[in-house]
Amino acid sequence: MRIPPKGCSRDEVLGRLDEVAKNDLPWRSGRLFGYVFDAGLETEEVAKEAFTRFMSLNALDFTVYPSLLQFENEVIAMASAHLSGDENVVGSFTSGGTESILLAVKAARDFYREKRPGAGQPEMILPITAHAAFHKAAHYFDIKTIVTPVDSQTFRADVDAMRRAIGPDTILLVGSATSYAHGVLDPISEIGQLAAEHDLLFHVDGCIGGFLLPYFRQLGSEIPAFDFSVPGVTSISMDLHKYAYAPKGASVVLYREPGLRRHQFFGCASWTGYTMVNSTIQSTKSGGPLAAAWAVLRFIGEDGYLEIARRLRQAAQALKSGIQGIDGLRVLGDPPMSLLAFAADELDVFEVMDEMKERGWYIQPQLSIETIPKSIHLSINPSNVQWVEPFLSDLRDSVVKARTVPPSSLGAMAAQAFAEMDPVELTPEAFEQMLGMAGMDGVSLPGRMADVNGMLDAIPPKLRERLLVEFVNSLFRPATRG
Ligand SMILES: Cc1ncc(COP(=O)(O)O)c(C=O)c1O
Structure with missing residues (x-):
């Protein structure tokens, strides 16, 4: 495929966009319990307007665009106040949770490089x-991960295990909220105490829960300080x-104080072009997302967020007790917010997922790891609230149907064939064989995913990772037609 020799009309291009998108999941439907956080059309309109007005501004140089500097300082001030920050707290606006985490880990690494020169590989x-x-941050920044267990009933971090894992090269403890x-x-206060005792940095991952938890607390949920x-x-x-x-x-x-954030930044004057200083990973950076986030925070406001949280909380409670009441399913732990996972003991929860897919719902599979069972995840968002009862009714039917599906032997076969395989030795032939076993021709996915998920579930995590990378490596290939 090549760039069209002659430009197309606006209508043609926009029409083609819609056509290409017709197989995407309909995100506005409210039937997706993941990936989408939709507060409705009015908010979307405000966000779109702000986004397009600022999308061509370049946050690479905030001296040219003082508006972007102001928006960022105001967004960070609002975020800090929301998370009980004092006047020392500073921060950065980033492209997403992953970038925020990468930066916090890099800052921790470089903070300790300065503080402990000559130390071993950071952990x-x-x-x-x-x-x-x-894990991605560890991979990018050459940091060793020490993975500790969680409580088998509550799925919250085991602080004693974290304590035992601390060594001379430890730089950072991590907890999730949620x-x-x-x-x-996670038990954030206990981990904080541990970090303080050992003079370590402690990052709280509030990517998904940090914004919503304070509203749930205001509405009466018991949310410990985080x-x-x-x-x-x-x-x-x-x-x-x-x-x-x-x-x-x-x-x-x-960051609690600017001295720590300093290690996140990167300046470069060792080349021939403009003197560069980047606060985040991107260099050229659209002003669109920042202006839109600023606009949405102001448009919805505390009263709006609280009202949305009230509806979400009711829906989450109804879903939690509804799922708990379905014979064969159990909610894992006691999730206090609007995310949950459920598992099944006498039937295949991945078959339930396929049945739900046939009924028009998107819910997300989670593979087992160590002692943690495989499960289905729901991230509940405002557009799901209208669907609580129909969802539960279809879930009941799906469980009944899943019980009738004979157990697949594929997982056991895969485990037997590949459990011992060293992931670095995954040959193209073995990859093809695995795809074939899972019923996949080339790179297209089968309609029902229970077998694929069952197979992935049966092999060790390192091999899963390798397989997924191979799969994606074959999926993204230059289009030949179009
Ligand atoms: C707890 C938590 N941390 C980090 C992330 C990563 O965020 P992103 O997908 O925006 O990079 C997520 C995403 O769901 C998350 O739930």
């Missing part, structure tokens, strides 16, 4: 429920493109 202590972005997978809140009010917390990430309903590309990373 970061992660409860197994910490988001994958921390975790993604099970939506539970923010800068907790001694020992040194940095927090909080996404605005999740429960603050800003368009995607909006998060903040906050």
Whole structure:
């Protein structure tokens, strides 16, 4: 495929966009329990307007665009106040949770490089429920991860295990508020105390929960302190493109004091062009996401967020008790917010997912790891609220149907064939064989995913990772037609 030799008309281009998008999941439907955080059309309109007005401004140089500097300072001030920050707290606006986490980890690494010159490879202590972005940060910045278990009933970080994992090269402890997978809140005060005792940095991942938890607390939920009010917390990430309903590309990373954030920045005068100083990973950076996030925060306001949280809280409670009441399913832990995971003991929860897909719902599979069972995840967002009863009714039917599906032997076969395989030795032939076993021709996905998920579930995580990378490496290939 080549750039068209002659430009197309506006209508033609826009029509083609819609045509290409017709197989995407309908995100406005409210039937997706993941990826989407939709506060409705009015908010969307405000965000769009702000986004387009500022999309061509370049935050690379805030001296040319003082508006962007002002928006960022105001967004960070609002975020800091929301998380009990005092006048010393500083932060940056970033493109998302992953970038916020990458930056917090890099800042920790470089803080200790200065503080402990000549020390060994830095180590970061992660409860197994910490988001994958921390593993990505470790991979990018050459940090060793020490993964610790969580309580088998509550799925909250085991602080004693974290204590035992601390060594001379530890730089950072991590806790989640809340975790993604099970939506539970780690014991942040206890981890903070541990960090303070050992003079370590402590990052709270509030990417998904940091914005919403204070509203749930105001509405009567029991939410222990998790923010800068907790001694020992040194940095927090909080996404605005999740429960603050800003368009995607909006998060903040906050630090207890500027001396720590300094290690996040990068300046370069060792080349021939403009003197460069970047506060975040991107250099040229659209002003669109920042202006839109600023606009949405102001448009919805505290009263609006509280009202949305009230509806979300009711829906989350109804879904939690509804799922708990379905014979064969159990909610994992006691999630205090609007994310939850459920597992099944006598039937395949991945078959339930496929049945739900046939009924028009998107819910997300989570593979088992160590002692944590495989499960289905729901991230509840405002557009889901209208669907609580129909969702539960279809879930009941799906469970009944899933019980009738004979257990697949594929997982056992995959485990037998590949459990011993060293991931670095995954040959193209073995990759093809695995795809074939899962019923995949080339790179297209089968309609029902239970077998694919079952197979992935049966093989070790390192092999899963390798397989997924191979899969994606074959998926993104230059288009030949179009
Ligand atoms: C707890 C948590 N941390 C980090 C992230 C990563 O955020 P993003 O997908 O915006 O990079 C997520 C995303 O869901 C999350 O739930």
